[in-house]
Amino acid sequence: xxREWPRARYxxxxxxxxxxxxxxxxxxxxxxxxxxxxxxxxxxxxxxIRFANVNGSGSASANGMFAKALFRMGIPVATRNIFPSNIxxxxxxxxxxxxxxxxxxxxxxxxxxxxxxxxTFAEDIESIVPGGYLVYDNSKEMPRHLRRSDIHxxxxxxxxxxxxxxxxxxxxxxxxxxxxxxxxxxxxxxDFDVITxxxxxxxxxxxxxxxxNIHALEIGRNYALNYVDCPLPIxxxxxxxxGERIMVDGNAAAALGAIYGGATVCAWYPITxxxxxxxxxxxxxxQLRVGASGERNFAIIQAEDELAAMGIVIGAGWNGARAFTxxxxxxxxxxxxxxxxxxFAEIPxxxxxxxxxxPSTGMPTRTxxxxxxxxxxxxxxxxxxxxxxxxxxxxxxxxxADALDIADRLQTPLIVLSDLELGMNDNLSEPxxxxxxxxxxxxxxxxxxxxxxxxxxxxxxxxxxxxIGYRTLPGTHPEKGAFFTRGTSxxxxxxxxxxxxxxxxxxxxxxxxxxxxxSLMPKPDIHDRGRxxxxxxxxxxxxxxxxxxxxxxEDGVELDTLRIRAFPFADDVRxxxxxxxxxxxxxxxxxxxxxxxxVNDLGIHPAQIESVLYYGGFSISADTIHEQVLAYxxxxxxxxxxxxxx
Amino acid sequence: MTFVAKPxxxxxxxTVNELGLTRRDYEGSVSTLCAGCGHxxxxxxxxxxxxxxxxxxxxxxxxxxxxxxxxxxxxxxxxSHGFNAVHGRMPSVATGxxxxxxxxxxxxxxxxxxxxxxxxxxxxxIVRRRINMLYIVDNNGTYGLTKxxxxxxxxxxxxxxxxxxxxxxxxxxxxxxLQIGASFVARSxxxxxxxxxxxIQAALMHKGFAFIDVISPCVAFNNHNGSxxxxxxxxxxxxxxxxxxxxxxxxxxxxDYEPGQLEDVAMPDGSTLRxxxxxxxxxxxxxxxxxxxxxxxxxxxxxxxxxxxxxxDASDCHDILGTPPTPLNALxxxxxxxxxxxxxxxxxxxx
Ligand SMILES: Cc1ncc(C[n+]2csc(CCOP(=O)(O)OP(=O)(O)O)c2C)c(N)n1
Ligand code: SF4
Ligand SMILES: [Mg+2]
Numbered sequence: 001x002x003r004e005w006p007r008a009r010y011x012x013x014x015x016x017x018x019x020x021x022x023x024x025x026x027x028x029x030x031x032x033x034x035x036x037x038x039x040x041x042x043x044x045x046x047x048x049i050r051f052a053n054v055n056g057s058g059s060a061s062a063n064g065m066f067a068k069a070l071f072r073m074g075i076p077v078a079t080r081n082i083f084p085s086n087i088x089x090x091x092x093x094x095x096x097x098x099x100x101x102x103x104x105x106x107x108x109x110x111x112x113x114x115x116x117x118x119x120t121f122a123e124d125i126e127s128i129v130p131g132g133y134l135v136y137d138n139s140k141e142m143p144r145h146l147r148r149s150d151i152h153x154x155x156x157x158x159x160x161x162x163x164x165x166x167x168x169x170x171x172x173x174x175x176x177x178x179x180x181x182x183x184x185x186x187x188x189x190x191d192f193d194v195i196t197x198x199x200x201x202x203x204x205x206x207x208x209x210x211x212x213n214i215h216a217l218e219i220g221r222n223y224a225l226n227y228v229d230c231p232l233p234i235x236x237x238x239x240x241x242x243g244e245r246i247m248v249d250g251n252a253a254a255a256l257g258a259i260y261g262g263a264t265v266c267a268w269y270p271i272t273x274x275x276x277x278x279x280x281x282x283x284x285x286x287q288l289r290v291g292a293s294g295e296r297n298f299a300i301i302q303a304e305d306e307l308a309a310m311g312i313v314i315g316a317g318w319n320g321a322r323a324f325t326x327x328x329x330x331x332x333x334x335x336x337x338x339x340x341x342x343x344f345a346e347i348p349x350x351x352x353x354x355x356x357x358x359p360s361t362g363m364p365t366r367t368x369x370x371x372x373x374x375x376x377x378x379x380x381x382x383x384x385x386x387x388x389x390x391x392x393x394x395x396x397x398x399x400x401a402d403a404l405d406i407a408d409r410l411q412t413p414l415i416v417l418s419d420l421e422l423g424m425n426d427n428l429s430e431p432x433x434x435x436x437x438x439x440x441x442x443x444x445x446x447x448x449x450x451x452x453x454x455x456x457x458x459x460x461x462x463x464x465x466x467x468i469g470y471r472t473l474p475g476t477h478p479e480k481g482a483f484f485t486r487g488t489s490x491x492x493x494x495x496x497x498x499x500x501x502x503x504x505x506x507x508x509x510x511x512x513x514x515x516x517x518x519s520l521m522p523k524p525d526i527h528d529r530g531r532x533x534x535x536x537x538x539x540x541x542x543x544x545x546x547x548x549x550x551x552x553x554e555d556g557v558e559l560d561t562l563r564i565r566a567f568p569f570a571d572d573v574r575x576x577x578x579x580x581x582x583x584x585x586x587x588x589x590x591x592x593x594x595x596x597x598x599v600n601d602l603g604i605h606p607a608q609i610e611s612v613l614y615y616g617g618f619s620i621s622a623d624t625i626h627e628q629v630l631a632y633x634x635x636x637x638x639x640x641x642x643x644x645x646x
Numbered sequence: 647m648t649f650v651a652k653p654x655x656x657x658x659x660x661t662v663n664e665l666g667l668t669r670r671d672y673e674g675s676v677s678t679l680c681a682g683c684g685h686x687x688x689x690x691x692x693x694x695x696x697x698x699x700x701x702x703x704x705x706x707x708x709x710x711x712x713x714x715x716x717x718x719x720x721x722x723x724x725x726s727h728g729f730n731a732v733h734g735r736m737p738s739v740a741t742g743x744x745x746x747x748x749x750x751x752x753x754x755x756x757x758x759x760x761x762x763x764x765x766x767x768x769x770x771x772i773v774r775r776r777i778n779m780l781y782i783v784d785n786n787g788t789y790g791l792t793k794x795x796x797x798x799x800x801x802x803x804x805x806x807x808x809x810x811x812x813x814x815x816x817x818x819x820x821x822x823x824l825q826i827g828a829s830f831v832a833r834s835x836x837x838x839x840x841x842x843x844x845x846i847q848a849a850l851m852h853k854g855f856a857f858i859d860v861i862s863p864c865v866a867f868n869n870h871n872g873s874x875x876x877x878x879x880x881x882x883x884x885x886x887x888x889x890x891x892x893x894x895x896x897x898x899x900x901x902d903y904e905p906g907q908l909e910d911v912a913m914p915d916g917s918t919l920r921x922x923x924x925x926x927x928x929x930x931x932x933x934x935x936x937x938x939x940x941x942x943x944x945x946x947x948x949x950x951x952x953x954x955x956x957x958x959d960a961s962d963c964h965d966i967l968g969t970p971p972t973p974l975n976a977l978x979x980x981x982x983x984x985x986x987x988x989x990x991x992x993x994x995x996x997x
Contacts, residue, residue, distance in 0.1 A: 072997075246996035256992065262982040264974040265745050267738075284992075288984040295970035297981050299745040304771040308738040311731070311768070315742025318729055319707060319750075320975035323742060341732050431993040434986045440979060473975065474707045474727035474743070475750050482704060484720045486730040496675075496720070 042233045045075045045100035045241075047111040052124045053177075054117050056088030062177035063094040065202075066184060067426060069194045070098060071247050074239040078104040078543070079426045080619060085272070085365045091120045100241055104428060105544025106621040111234055112188070114180060116158075122146055133232060135180070135187065154228055156183045161219050166212075175216040182220025187228065189235045192221065246393075246431050250422035251326075253393035254352055255280035256432065257400015258324055259288055259298075262440050263350070265323035267301045267312035269331060272365055273420035274354035277326040278302075306331035310338040310351070314413075317348045318485060320445070320473040322404045324350035329371050330359065332378065332415075339413050340379025343510075344487045346460075346469070348407035348414075348443070351375075355419040357617050366617030367420035369539055372593035375415045376567060381488075382507060386517045387567040388416045391542040393429035395565075396422065402522070408443035410517050411468060419588075421540040421619040444470045451480040459483045459494040460506065467513030514568060521566035524573055534560035534576060535584040535629070536609070538594060540619060545586070547622035552629055556640025559584070559629070567597055574602045577609065584629055586612040588620050664700035672697045674724035678717070684836035684862030684877075685715050685784045689722045691839055692753070692782075695846035696723065699894060707743045707750040711736040711765060714791045715757035715784035715862070723753075734765025737772035737781075741963075744777050747973040748964050751850055752779035759789045762798040762817045769819065773826040773855055778962035780849045781857045783819055784836070786864035787875035794867030801947075805872035818944060820954065823857040824937045829960030830856035831936070832890075832953045835880045836863065845953060847892035853914045854960035861949065880949065887939070888930055888952040889922040911958050921953060930956055 051066075053059035060081075067079045078097040084090035097107060109129040115121055115136045125134055130150040136142070138155025147153075158176050166172040185192050196214055203209040224230050255277050258266070268278040278300070285298045303309040309325040316323035327335070332353050342349050353375055357368040377384055388403060390396045399416050407414040444464075451457060451472065457480055460469045469492075472481035483494035491502045528534070537545055542563055549559060562576045562583075577583050577598070587594050592611040599606050612628040614620040633640065660668040672693040677686050696703065706726035710716035712733035719728040731739045740754045761769045761783050772781070787800040794807060798817045805811050823831045830852040834842040842860065849856035861880050863869045869876045874883075895916035909930075911919040921930060929935055936955040943950040970977070 246993050248996045256989075260983055260989070262977075262979065264977060264982065265742060267742070288988055289982070291970060291981070294968065296968040297970055297974070297977055299964075299967050299969055299974060301741065301745070301775070303738065304767055307735060308741075308768055308771065311735045311738025312742040312745070314731075315709070315729070315739035315744075316746040316975075317742070318727075318739070319743040319746035321742075321746030323746070337732050338735065345729075431996075432989050434983075434989045436986050438979075472727070473747075475705050475747065478702065478704045479725060482725050482727050484728040484730065 042235060044235055044237045045098055045239055047098050047234045048107055048109065049096050049098065049112040049114065050110045050124075050127070051094040051114045052117045052120050053092050053094065054119070055084060055086050055090045055092045057116075057177070058174040059092070059094065059116065059177045061202075062181045064426075065195060065198050066181055067096050068198060068247065069185075069190050070096070070236055071242060071428075072194050072198070073191055073236060074242045075100065075236055076102045076104065076241050076428055077247075078428065080106065080421070081425060082618065083365055091117050098236065100239055101547075102241060103544070103547040103622070105547055106619045107544075107547070108621050108623040112232075114184070116176070116180065125151075133234065135183070152232075154187065154232070156180070156220065156223055156228070158220075161223060165215070165219060175212070178213055178216035179220035182217035183224040184220075185217070186221045186224035186230045187232050189231045189237065191238070192217075242428065244431055245428045247426050248393045248429055249276065249424055249426050250390065250393050250396040250418050251277035251354065251424065252280040252284075253396035253429065253432070254326075254390075254400040254416070254418065254423075256284055257397040257402075258350075258404070259284055260397075260434055261322065261401030261404040263322045263324050263404055264297065265299050265301075265313065265316040265321045266325065267303045267309040267323070268325050269303050269306045269309050269327065271306075271328045271331055273356055273367075273424045274326040274328050274331070274352060276424060277352055277354065306334040307338065310335040310349070313349045313351075314338055314342050314347050317342070317407075318345075318474075322348075322408070322440075324352065324404070326352040326354065328354050328356050329374065332371055332374055336378040337380075339385065340381060340383045341487055342413045343379065343383045343385065344381070345485050346411040346471070347485075348411055350403045350407050351413060351415045353415055353417050354423040355417060357615070365420070367540070367588070367619055368615060368617070369417070369419055369541070369588040370590075370593070370615070371417060372589070372597060373591075375417060376597055378415075384514065386410065386412065386414050386521060388414065388522065389538040389565055390416065390418055390422065391539055391563065393422070393427050394432060397432045399522075405441040406520060409441050409468070409520065410513065411443060411471060412513070412517075417539060419540055421543070444468055446470050446472050446476070446481060448477045451477045456493075457481050457483075458492045460490065460492045460509070462509050462512065465512070466516040467509050467511070468516060518568040518570065521568065521570065523570050524565055524576075525563040526561070526572060526576060528560045528562075528576065528579070531558050531560045532581045533557070533583065534562060534580040535586060535612075536562050536564060536573075536577075536594075537586040538564040541586045541588060544620060544622035544625060548625035548629070551622060551626045555626075555630055557629060557633060558641055564594065568601055569598065573598070574604065577602070577604055583609055584612050584632070585609050586620065586625050588614055590615045663697055665702065667697065667700075667703065669693055669697040671725070672703050672723055674719075674721040677721045679714055680866050682865040683714065683790075684786060684860075684864070685718050686721070687836040687839065688755075688782060688784055688842070688860050688862055689718045691836075691842045691846055692722045694839070695843050695850065698843075699847055699850065701751060701850070705750055707740075707747070707752045709736050709740045709743060709752070709754045711756050711760035712791070713757035713760050713789070714864075715755055715786075716760055718755050718784070719753070734760050734763070735768055736760065737765065737768035737777075740779055740781070741772055741775060741777050744779055744963065745969075746975040748778065748969070749973050752777070753850075754779055754781045756781070756783050757790070758783060758785040758787060758797040758799040758819075762819055766798070766817070770822060770826055773823050773828045773857070776827070776829065776855050776961065776963050776966065778853055778964065779855065780846065781855065782846075783857075783859050784862040785819070785859050785875070786862050786868055787873065788864050788868040790864045790867060794864075801874040804874040805870075807867055807870050809872065818940070819857070820859045821937060821940055824933055824940070824955055828857045828955070829854035829957040830953075831955040832857070833859045833861070833949070833951045835861045835884055835951060837877055837880060838951070841886065841889065841951060844890050844892040847894075848890055848913070848919045848953065848956075851892070851913045851915050851917050852956070852958075852960070854957070854962050874947075883947065884949040884951050885943070886952045887923075887925055887928055887950045887954065889924065890953040891920040891922070893918040893920055911956065913958060919953075919956070919958070924952075930954065
């Protein structure tokens with residue numbers, strides 16, 4: 001696994017030069033745990049911990065409690081599940097970035113490794129930064145060749161501790177995770193009451209489960225307190241850095257947004273990492289959308305495939321219900337014929353694409369931003385679809401509702417590009433907010449009275465000059481407003497025609513609508529302080545940006561920033577690119593797909609944008625961005641701030 | 647209205663229904679299908695059925711896939727919205743449309759290529775989902791619109807226009823519908839209006855998924871000697887198993903029927919379906935019997951027609967989902983949006 005870790009080019013070069021036998025070993029040779037070997041300086045709330053587990057061993061619950069405990073102590077945490085396409089047996093990792101500073105992106109290197117998977121033990125040891133800690137089961141002696149002199153070994157005889165206490169092997173496997181959690185509480189000073197409180201809350205009503213869980217916690221904790229030099233120099237302490245923030249995954253946030261935005265129809269087909277979005281929609285609908293007499297004000301269909309899911313959404317949208325689906329890349333591929341139809345037939349639809357890597361299975365349980373081009377131009381013929389790029393759960397919530405308004409207003413399918421990193425991991429987020437005065441924008445839909453008032457109804461007449469016609473819903477009026485919906489072969493009055501002029505005029509009107517979309521989509525998030533270089537990013541690439549910028553600043557490189565939130569691009573995006581000598585564009589795919597969209601949509605010169613790319617399957621790290629930007633400066637011997645004496 | 651309007655000359659013989667409308671008010675634009683195409687007769691039967699039921703001609707959602715058959719929704723009920731979707735995917739669009747507004751009569755028209763080949767998955771699953779709709783397949787055993795390739799309903803040994811025999815087993819959508827749980831299953835022939843119109847009426851009044859497989863000959867590509875979907879073949883080999891007469895609510899039940907085994911089935915809206923069994927042993931409420939009967943007949947190279955199965959107490963997808971009586975597309979913020987206070991509670995649970 002480790003051999004696939006992302007490595008910026010110049011790091012590899014450096015490693016080769018120093019010719020360490022472990023040239024592929026530690027992810028970040030320049031980085032070591034905050035307390036160097038032998039040093040005694042204690043650091044608080046600033047480390048990366050990784051739990052190596054076996055899939056299906058019940059580790060998820062203990063891992064989740066670990067992260068939640070720190071969060072409850074007010075410490076910012078970012079969690080990452082690195083999991084295989086498997087139900088039981090294959091290795092999984094759970095990584096927690098703990099950062100008082102609030103850095104929520106990935107950082108290379110592991111400070112504390114809790115190695116609970118024999119199969120990956122050797123690799124897991126290699127991934128620890130010099131000076132870091134290995135917490136492991138020392139019931140059996142560790143093979144000599146795995147020893148490293150530059151890290152600390154913390155042995156907890158977990159199997160020996162669990163054996164007499166939990167005779168049932170199945171229970172024992174589960175409680176081992178809890179014993180580790182107890183040990184960790186002592187090792188890094190987690191408030192034990194917070195953890196026991198969570199156990200009591202989690203098993204509320206199942207009291208017979210509380211006692212053995214707390215017992216397991218105590219076994220681990222007491223062992224660590226009695227036999228290990230506790231706590232380690234890497235510790236946590238109470239903080240107020242979390243503030244009002246909540247901890248939630250982007251998919252749940254998106255589902256809530258769809259509920260607040262008035263979605264009534266959800267059709268979907270299971271696929272990681274989007275499944276949890278539809279499941280959260282169902283869960284929250286059951287809580288928030290059931291009427292006084294038990295009526296369920298929503299309809300959820302688990303369809304037979306993604307083609308059907310999209311067909312259901314389009315049928316519902318045509319008939320005036322707010323509808324959405326959620327899928328990932330393979331599903332988008334299947335939906336493309338329908339997406340094109342909806343573009344030409346001008347039917348509102350919302351599609352959440354929770355992106356993952358590559359085709360098929362395996363790597364697809366890893367994150368990527370690889371579907372931009374497939375989504376933007378999905379289908380045959382001249383089609384283009386507006387896109388949204390959420391970066392945080394809060395934004396997933398907002399886009400969950402906004403997407404429904406925008407799709408109704410533009411009468412077109414709209415695709416929200418999230419990804420596994422945002423969708424499936426618990427993220428810190430500003431709390432969700434809703435304005436009770438907000439009314440849904442249902443777009444241009446004529447009711448019976450309005451139809452009575454107009455002489456002739458023409459579905460595709462551009463009466464307002466914004467490229468958007470007025471539509472009617474089936475059953476509205478006994479005599480007026482009915483029309484036949486089909487793909488292209490139609491005139492402004494929806495009558496069948498194959499005349500070239502009618503076809504061309506319709507296609508040109510759709511371009512006018514595209515420009516309307518440009519002005520309607522959410523604006524970019526810009527921080528421009530007049531520097532000569534800037535960086536563009538979007539979606540989860542935003543997570544490591546603050547840390548990357550801070551590190552670049554230390555190296556004398558200061559960048560203005562622009563976070564892209566939507567396609568088509570606002571005019572501000574072009575202005576930002578034009579104003580800077582160079583703009584970097586950080587994205588998580590091989591082919592610089594956002595760059596292609598920018599070049600296509602804005603007609604800018606490709607040389608104006610320097611790509612920063614990562615596509616190894618993990619979330620892009622601050623290290624990668626820092627290194628690639630710096631490499632650009634080094635290669636061109638560009639002056640840094642320090643050198644120009646500012 | 648966006649169809650090419652037919653001249654509205656009221657024929658003195660055109661009777662006015664309870665809504666004061668004539669059959670013309672239920673028509674659509676002028677058909678562009680081949681003269682003599684069976685599909686036009688199916689459209690005419692739909693017009694007649696809806697007019698005689700006095701259904702509001704704008705309260706329909708018409709959906710179709712792609713094919714000559716799928717073009718027909720623009721040739722009937724011109725005052726209703728129609729959606730000519732993509733090839734084989736009408737069932738999903740119909741599902742969405744029905745979920746959005748349960749008050750509209752949902753009518754889907756598809757072809758044998760559309761439903762038995764590219765769309766067979768969607769066909770199977772809409773049956774399972776019990777969408778409350780009338781689903782008609784204009785079955786001509788061929789791909790009309792792409793000029794005469796064999797379709798999956800074409801019988802083994804039936805020949806193409808050039809005399810080439812079909813080498814593959816046929817798929818029988820009626821058997822599939824029976825097996826997967828359709829609550830109303832019928833087969834008919836576009837040339838038998840007397841049978842087809844009451845079937846359409848009953849299917850429209852049925853609550854649940856109503857399927858009619860209509861053998862509808864393609865005069866351009868599959869109406870020759872050697873074809874088992876030709877007008878001549880149907881007249882020679884089809885046997886009516888059960889006649890259905892539809893008697894609207896409140897309509898007087900006149901007794902001008904020939905003797906036979908009569909059964910009156912009460913429909914959800916108060917109307918009556920009068921079944922006349924032409925085979926004494928047949929029971930149209932026995933799904934397993936219906937299935938074996940249809941399959942045995944197929945082995946004897948016979949086409950059984952009529953109402954083959956009906957469950958008058960069936961539920962539909964909205965019952966399964968527990969949706970409100972108000973159409974989902976008519977719910978507003980007051981029902982749909984849980985509000986800021988509820989969101990605060992959601993936030994609190996995430997801390
Ligand atoms: C995805 C796709 N593939 C192929 C076609 C071409 N096509 C159009 S109609 C048709 C067959 C229609 O046959 P059927 O449904 O039996 O209708 P009929 O014309 O016989 O009434 C095909 C293959 C298409 N429109 N879309
Ligand atoms: S080709 Fe066949 S199915 Fe199509 S319109 Fe002509 S007769 Fe009808
Ligand atoms: Mg056909």
